[in-house]
Amino acid sequence: MKEKFIKNKQGLTEEEFLKQYDSAIYEKPSLTVDMLIFTVMEEEKENYRKLAEKSLKILLVKRGNHPDMGKWALPGGFVLTDESLDDAALRVLRKETNIENIYMEQLYTWGEVNRDPRTRVISSSYMALVDSSSLSIKAGNNEEDARWFNIEYNLLSENSLDIESGESFEEIVEIKLWNNSEEISAKIRVIENIDGRIRREIIESVGLAFDHGKFIEYAISRLRNKVEYTSLAFNLMPELFTLTELQKVYEIIQGKELLAAAFRRKISNMVVETNEFTKDVGHRPSKLFRYNPRWKRIK
Structure with missing residues (x-):
């Protein structure tokens, strides 16, 4: 009980401080969740005696409004003031896939200052793995289309860097995404600092909205790493x-x-x-x- 009456340097208790606190002191950035929804699907087979080929796919939506109108993006949305990040991610999942009880994990928070031309937007990316047989995909209100894209992950180059600059290693990775009607891609530079910190830079982005190429590259790296020591693949x-x-x-x-x-x-x-x-x-x-x-x- 005594803690309620502890006063700060201005002589205010916590209750008094909160009553007079002005939340407008700091400018508020917007917060979004972006979903990397993966599944494995069978491709059409020419010979019924052969096992059907399978491929890893990711769900993308075509933006129906500015900015990046007409480009393909990860399904996502702004976080409401009365919901947690996980709740926002689940809401987006339900909207896009029409199913619940999906494996989902938070991957990374992307906070570069100028990553969205509208305003300061911080995005928390989530990875979800789903069995394609239970899906019902539909585009959201602000989206023209929602489609599955095949994924190709290519390591183009690896280079050791000058340690004196603080950077020790870099990879250039190309992500190719395609379906029957469209092909899009991104090239990402992945730089590892000598202290182990890793950052990602978009070198080239064709048909992908915002900086979502980085999100996809990171998610695939994470997926490949975790499948080695977890049961992650069974969610597919x-x-x-x-x-x-x-x-x-x-x-x-x-x-x-x-x-x-x-x-x-x-x-x-x-x-x-x-x-x-x-x-x-x-x-x-x-x-x-x-x-x-x-x-x-x-x-």
Whole structure:
């Protein structure tokens, strides 16, 4: 109780201070959430006897108003005064995908001063992973269209820098995004300082709004890193799946082929075998598995 009567240098208690506090003293930046919604989808196959090819896709929306009108952007929105960042992100997810209970995590906060020409806007980016079979995509009120884009992540160059400048290493990364009707891209410079801090700069952006190319590059890097030591990839899977399908999703995320024997040893505790098999396929039926939520407890 005594804490309520502690006074500051002006002789005010906390209650008195809050009553006279002027919130207009500081200019208020706007705050947004931007969603990186990933899924894995099967591409059309020419031969029904072959396994369908899968690809990692990201949801983008075409802006229907200035600034960057007509360009493709991440789904997002301004945070309301009565909601948390997570609540704002969930609201955007529900609006764009029409489903709930999606895996979601906060990735990074982007606060460059001039990143939005309208006003000072700070954006918190979130990554969501969804099973494509449960999706119902629609464009928002201020958007012309909402579409899935294939993703290609290319490391163009790696260079050691002059340590005396405070920068030790850089990568130039190209992100290509395309679907049946459009192709867009961005080139990003990723600089690591000698103290371990990393910053990202847009070198070139074609068809992408704002600085969203950086958001996508960072999210893919994060996804590739986390899939190595977590069960993240299972959020992209249906309830039942084959081990071949699961391996393919890992390969798509990591951008490389994996040895089947080593992969199956790695994920052996993470899956549970069922008594069900694939149906309506042009090849030999395969055993179906499901995710084991207790895998971390297995020695």
